[in-house]
Amino acid sequence: MRLTLTSRDRGLLRRVRRYAVRGAGLGVAAQLTVAVGLMAGDAVRKRRRTDEPTAPADPPLRARVGDDVTTTYTYGQDLYDDMLAAIDSAEEFIYLASYIWKGDETGQAFKEAVVRAAERGVLVCVVYDGFANLVVPREFIRFPDPVHVLRFPVVRSGLPIIDFRRSGRDHRKILVVDGRVGFVGGYNIGSLYATHWRDTHVQLEGPSVWELQNAFVDFWNRHRRAELPELPDSGSPHWNAAIRAARNEPSRLVYPVRALYLEAIDRATDRVWITQGYFIPDREILDTLLKVAARGVDVRVIMPERSNHILADVVARYYWHDLLAGGVRIFLYQDVMVHAKTATIDGVWATIGTANIDRLSLVGNYEINLELVDDTQAAHMEEIFRRDLQRCREMTMEEWQGRPWHYRAAERILQPLEWAL
Known part of the structure; x- marks a missing residue:
C-alpha cells in the first residue's frame, strides 16, 4: 500500500x-x-x-588467594616503589601499559627504569594511549631503540560511529615482569597520583599473572605495527583459578566487565560495597542495584565529593535521586580524588581493575578488571572500604532534595552527555 x-x-x-x-x-x-x-x-x-591535601598513606595488604599471593595498594608511592623494583629485577621481559604517563619526576623514574632494563638485554614492550598523553612533551615519550613502543593512536582509520571496532581508548594499566609478577588497577603513572590521589592497585605473584600477561600479549599482537616484535602467546593450564581477568576489547566487540558486575551484584544476599572515581550507571546496573537493595542488601557507593572531571560529577548526580530513594547509600570522599575502580560483595567476591561504572568504560574502552573470589581478599577489600568511609560524608535524601534549582537544571541539561563521559 x-x-x-x-x-x-x-x-x-x-x-x-x-x-x-x-x-x-x-x-x-x-x-x-x-x-x-x-x-x-x-x-x-x-x-x-x-593547599593540596595528601592521600592517606595506608600500608599495602597481602593475602594468599589460591595458588597466588596478592598485594593490594591504596597509596601510590608504595605501589610505584614495588613496580620500579620489579622492573629493575627483570631478566627476560617487561610488558608495561599505562593510559597516562606523565613527564614528571615519577614518569621519568619509570622511563629510566625501562631503558636500563632494555640496555641490559631485557625485552621491553611499552603501550600508552596517544589521546590521553597529548599534553605530555613529545621528547619525553620518545624512547631509545631497544625499547619497543606502541602508541595507541589518537585517530584510527574508519568511523567509530559506523564501525564500533574502531572505538575506545586504551584505558588499561598493566605491568608484567618475567611472567612471575604482575600489577593492575586504577593508578596511572605520575607524581600527582603517588601522594595526592586515593586509588587501588593489586600485585599478583603466581600462576594468575598469566591473566595480565595474556591480556597484554593479545592487545600488542592485535595492534602492533609491522616493525614491532610479535609476542609469544600461550594458553593457561589453570581453569579453576580464584582470580580471573575480564577484558573489554572494542576491536572484538567484547565487553565482559559489565556482565561481571551485573552477575555479581545479582548474587548478593548481604552487602554490595562499591568504590568508583566516576559512577554513572546504565539502566541495567541501576535497576540491579535497586533490586538487591529492595530485598534488604546493604548497598553503598563511595565516590569523590569533587572529581577531576566536573562534567562527570554533574552527570553522575542525575541518578542520585533514584539511588537514594531505592535505599542505596552514597558516601562522598573528602579532600582528595578517589579514583579506584573496585567492589566487594558478601565478604566473598571482589574486583579491582581499570574500568569505571560508566558507559565509556563498560561499552567503549579497552579495560581490564580482575575478579577475585576469596574470603581473605574480600576481607581486605572490606577493610579498605571501612577505612575510606571514615574519610567520607554521607549524602542524605533530605540534603539532596534541598539542592538549589540551578543544580537540578544543570543535571538535566547535561545528562545526555553520559555516553561521552
Whole structure:
C-alpha cells in the first residue's frame, strides 16, 4: 500500500522537522553553555586552592588467594616503589601499559627504569594511549631503540560511529615482569597520583599473572605495527583459578566487565560495597542495584565529593535521586580524588581493575578488571572500604532534595552527555 500525503501533510512534516532541528540545536547550545560555565568555574576554584591535601598513606595488604599471593595498594608511592623494583629485577621481559604517563619526576623514574632494563638485554614492550598523553612533551615519550613502543593512536582509520571496532581508548594499566609478577588497577603513572590521589592497585605473584600477561600479549599482537616484535602467546593450564581477568576489547566487540558486575551484584544476599572515581550507571546496573537493595542488601557507593572531571560529577548526580530513594547509600570522599575502580560483595567476591561504572568504560574502552573470589581478599577489600568511609560524608535524601534549582537544571541539561563521559 502506498501512502499519499496531501500538501497540508507535507507542510506539517516540514514544520515538525524544522522545529526538531531547531530544538536539537538549542539543546546542544544549552549543553555547551552549561558545560563551559561549569568548567570555567571549576578551573577558577582549582587555581584559588593553595593547599593540596595528601592521600592517606595506608600500608599495602597481602593475602594468599589460591595458588597466588596478592598485594593490594591504596597509596601510590608504595605501589610505584614495588613496580620500579620489579622492573629493575627483570631478566627476560617487561610488558608495561599505562593510559597516562606523565613527564614528571615519577614518569621519568619509570622511563629510566625501562631503558636500563632494555640496555641490559631485557625485552621491553611499552603501550600508552596517544589521546590521553597529548599534553605530555613529545621528547619525553620518545624512547631509545631497544625499547619497543606502541602508541595507541589518537585517530584510527574508519568511523567509530559506523564501525564500533574502531572505538575506545586504551584505558588499561598493566605491568608484567618475567611472567612471575604482575600489577593492575586504577593508578596511572605520575607524581600527582603517588601522594595526592586515593586509588587501588593489586600485585599478583603466581600462576594468575598469566591473566595480565595474556591480556597484554593479545592487545600488542592485535595492534602492533609491522616493525614491532610479535609476542609469544600461550594458553593457561589453570581453569579453576580464584582470580580471573575480564577484558573489554572494542576491536572484538567484547565487553565482559559489565556482565561481571551485573552477575555479581545479582548474587548478593548481604552487602554490595562499591568504590568508583566516576559512577554513572546504565539502566541495567541501576535497576540491579535497586533490586538487591529492595530485598534488604546493604548497598553503598563511595565516590569523590569533587572529581577531576566536573562534567562527570554533574552527570553522575542525575541518578542520585533514584539511588537514594531505592535505599542505596552514597558516601562522598573528602579532600582528595578517589579514583579506584573496585567492589566487594558478601565478604566473598571482589574486583579491582581499570574500568569505571560508566558507559565509556563498560561499552567503549579497552579495560581490564580482575575478579577475585576469596574470603581473605574480600576481607581486605572490606577493610579498605571501612577505612575510606571514615574519610567520607554521607549524602542524605533530605540534603539532596534541598539542592538549589540551578543544580537540578544543570543535571538535566547535561545528562545526555553520559555516553561521552
